[in-house]
Amino acid sequence: MAEIVLRNVTKRWGSFTGVACTNLTIADREFLVLLGPSGCGKTTTMRMIAGLEDATEGDILIDGRRINDLDPKDRDIAMVFQSYALYPNMNVYENIRFPLKVRRVPAEEHHDQVIRAAEMVELTDFLDRRPGELSGGQRQRVALARAIVRRPNVFLMDEPLSNLDAKLRVSTRAQIKNLSHELKVTTIYVTHDQIEAMTLADRVVIMKHGVIQQVGTPVEIYDRPANTFVASFIGNPAMNLMEGTLQDGVFTGRNARIAGIAGPDGPVVLGFRAEDATVVPAGGDIVAPAYTMELLGDATMVAVRAGGALVTVKAPKDYRVEIGAPVEISVPAAICQLFDADDGSRIEPA
Amino acid sequence: MRFKTFACFVGPSLLLMVLFIAVPLVSVFIQSFHVTQPVIERIETERCTAGFLEQQCSTEIKNVPVLDERGSIVTTTRFVGLENYRAVVRPDSVQAAISSWNWPALMAIDFWKALRFTLSFTLITLPLVIGLGLTIALAVNNTTRSIRGPVIFVSLLPYIITPVIGALSIRWLFVGDGILTQAMEAWSGRQISMFAQGWTIELLMLFYRVWHVAPFAFVIFYAGLQTMNRDAIEAAMMDGASRFERLRYVIIPHLMPLIFFVSLIHLMDAYRVFEEVVGFRSQAHVISLQWLTYDLLQPDDAGNRAVSRASASAMLTMIGIVILLVPLLRKSWRDHKGVR
Numbered sequence: 001m002a003e004i005v006l007r008n009v010t011k012r013w014g015s016f017t018g019v020a021c022t023n024l025t026i027a028d029r030e031f032l033v034l035l036g037p038s039g040c041g042k043t044t045t046m047r048m049i050a051g052l053e054d055a056t057e058g059d060i061l062i063d064g065r066r067i068n069d070l071d072p073k074d075r076d077i078a079m080v081f082q083s084y085a086l087y088p089n090m091n092v093y094e095n096i097r098f099p100l101k102v103r104r105v106p107a108e109e110h111h112d113q114v115i116r117a118a119e120m121v122e123l124t125d126f127l128d129r130r131p132g133e134l135s136g137g138q139r140q141r142v143a144l145a146r147a148i149v150r151r152p153n154v155f156l157m158d159e160p161l162s163n164l165d166a167k168l169r170v171s172t173r174a175q176i177k178n179l180s181h182e183l184k185v186t187t188i189y190v191t192h193d194q195i196e197a198m199t200l201a202d203r204v205v206i207m208k209h210g211v212i213q214q215v216g217t218p219v220e221i222y223d224r225p226a227n228t229f230v231a232s233f234i235g236n237p238a239m240n241l242m243e244g245t246l247q248d249g250v251f252t253g254r255n256a257r258i259a260g261i262a263g264p265d266g267p268v269v270l271g272f273r274a275e276d277a278t279v280v281p282a283g284g285d286i287v288a289p290a291y292t293m294e295l296l297g298d299a300t301m302v303a304v305r306a307g308g309a310l311v312t313v314k315a316p317k318d319y320r321v322e323i324g325a326p327v328e329i330s331v332p333a334a335i336c337q338l339f340d341a342d343d344g345s346r347i348e349p350a
Numbered sequence: 351m352r353f354k355t356f357a358c359f360v361g362p363s364l365l366l367m368v369l370f371i372a373v374p375l376v377s378v379f380i381q382s383f384h385v386t387q388p389v390i391e392r393i394e395t396e397r398c399t400a401g402f403l404e405q406q407c408s409t410e411i412k413n414v415p416v417l418d419e420r421g422s423i424v425t426t427t428r429f430v431g432l433e434n435y436r437a438v439v440r441p442d443s444v445q446a447a448i449s450s451w452n453w454p455a456l457m458a459i460d461f462w463k464a465l466r467f468t469l470s471f472t473l474i475t476l477p478l479v480i481g482l483g484l485t486i487a488l489a490v491n492n493t494t495r496s497i498r499g500p501v502i503f504v505s506l507l508p509y510i511i512t513p514v515i516g517a518l519s520i521r522w523l524f525v526g527d528g529i530l531t532q533a534m535e536a537w538s539g540r541q542i543s544m545f546a547q548g549w550t551i552e553l554l555m556l557f558y559r560v561w562h563v564a565p566f567a568f569v570i571f572y573a574g575l576q577t578m579n580r581d582a583i584e585a586a587m588m589d590g591a592s593r594f595e596r597l598r599y600v601i602i603p604h605l606m607p608l609i610f611f612v613s614l615i616h617l618m619d620a621y622r623v624f625e626e627v628v629g630f631r632s633q634a635h636v637i638s639l640q641w642l643t644y645d646l647l648q649p650d651d652a653g654n655r656a657v658s659r660a661s662a663s664a665m666l667t668m669i670g671i672v673i674l675l676v677p678l679l680r681k682s683w684r685d686h687k688g689v690r
Contacts, residue, residue: 072587073587073589073592079588082581088604102590102592
């Protein structure tokens with residue numbers, strides 16, 4: 001059991017605020033991903049939970065117990081680092097065994113626990129090797145095994161896949177997902193990769209400049225972004241965001257006119273996903289010359305300039321258009337989302 | 351790199367090393383098996399006086415060195431095998447002292463007296479230098495960034511001071527009317543003489559050497575700590591390691607190559623201890639192997655220098671250093687091969 005609560009947690013260095021008054025509850029056995037660009041405060045938040053950074057203000061609670069003043073070792077938390085942080089002088093077996101040794105777990109239990117952890121990450125053939133003799137993926141698996149060997153209450157993972165190549169990242173990601181399912185331990189995972197966030201998380205927390213922008217399931221965040229930052233950060237390609245004016249249910253922007261939008265009159269930002277719009281031969285809501293065309297194999301991405309932004313639409317894989325030739329795009333009003341033109345926050349339909 | 355370029359860079363250094371290290375070394379090695387002595391000729395002189403009843407004559411025999419046409423003494427060098435080593439080590443006296451369990455008799459032989467001090471000086475100062483250097487490095491590494499500069503400067507001061515000057519400074523502090531001796535006398539209410547017996551002099555020598563060399567170890571270890579992977583220390587903290595366990599399992603293994611390096615340098619340096627004997631004027635009580643070699647090279651009353659015995663003593667000092675270094679070098683070599 002480990003429910004983590006952050007109550008008004010703030011981290012400041014002098015006048016710079018790294019994390020601003022964060023309130024968050026992470027349920028027991030939940031897989032929560034902290035997502036955001038570099039410098040958004042996600043790693044600092046994790047390090048405060050780990051005890052590697054002191055919170056300037058606020059309370060951190062695990063199962064209702066305030067842990068701010070506890071040493072990292074007393075919080076029953078295991079952490080996986082981006083750089084693996086293995087002990088180069090010890091072999092794989094000793095690396096995995098280290099937490100048991102320093103926590104004074106009876107020596108006769110060590111072997112079984114180490115072997116079980118090694119089996120979970122498929123490392124049993126490499127137990128005699130030193131970290132320097134392993135590949136990046138194997139090293140990260142050693143770090144995982146070291147984290148799981150003592151069965152902690154909470155796992156913290158700080159961009160564990162960032163140093164791996166694309167192929168290895170996919171397989172290790174699957175392994176982490178599987179482990180999380182098997183171990184059922186509260187996990188906080190920090191990443192700036194939205195695909196990792198979407199594939200692994202029960203819930204995603206999106207941060208910017210030390211402030212939480214949105215907390216929700218991957219589907220909620222993808223379908224109903226709280227503001228233009230989240231809309232533009234999640235999804236590949238990101239959500240199309242056009243500036244324009246809404247008047248009597250009609251959105252008008254440069255090269256765009258979309259009718260049937262429910263919302264307050266005035267300047268707005270209109271957003272829609274590339275896969276929700278279609279390229280049509282005639283009668284489109286957006287009519288603009290093709291800016292670029294990218295062949296992805298299973299689809300063709302067509303981009304035009306409209307509403308002060310580059311608008312990308314997913315077209316069938318055999319669709320072809322000359323750059324500069326007019327493209328007509330149909331945007332159903334039902335899939336459109338509105339954001340405030342000033343602060344970018346989401347405008348819920350009346 | 352082409353061989354010619356390589357040779358251009360390395361050649362001059364190699365030449366100087368051969369000239370100033372290898373050649374003298376070989377020369378000392380050869381010298382240690384030879385004895386050079388002046389050629390002496392025996393001159394008989396008969397002197398006669400008129401006498402009272404009959405003439406009185408006496409024959410005087412003199413051994414005088416042979417001079418060449420320029421008036422210089424003619425010398426001859428001959429191979430004597432291990433005779434010089436025997437003269438330094440004096441195995442017969444050693445055997446007699448050991449068989450009679452007579453430690454003072456053994457310590458009365460200059461070589462063994464010097465070896466005893468040199469070895470104990472080297473082996474006691476080594477862990478103290480490593481330990482103190484590491485402690486200072488860890489302390490400086492953990493202090494606030496703003497005061498690190500001044501702390502590093504102050505910590506380095508003992509190393510900057512010339513060894514003989516440093517030794518003399520310590521001596522002046524502890525001689526009969528030195529500040530610290532006066533203070534200790536005032537505190538204890540009794541007369542204290544730090545230079546009246548060997549063991550107190552040795553203590554001061556050990557203190558001085560550790561004080562002088564620890565900053566060198568500190569600088570090396572502090573540099574090593576800057577290359578430490580911060581994540582590994584934090585991982586150990588998360589794993590549950592105490593401060594001491596982090597030091598033992600993470601920091602010291604990371605610094606181990608540097609600890610070997612400092613140990614090698616210190617062993618070579620400490621085994622050649624000399625400045626302390628001169629600075630503390632301890633030769634009446636405590637001598638080192640290096641000082642013994644120096645003493646043998648001093649001219650005696652007749653102006654002769656025991657160059658051959660000095661060479662043997664120097665070779666024995668070098669052999670001692672090599673024996674001390676072998677375990678460290680073997681370990682380094684094994685690690686090097688392991689890394690490859």
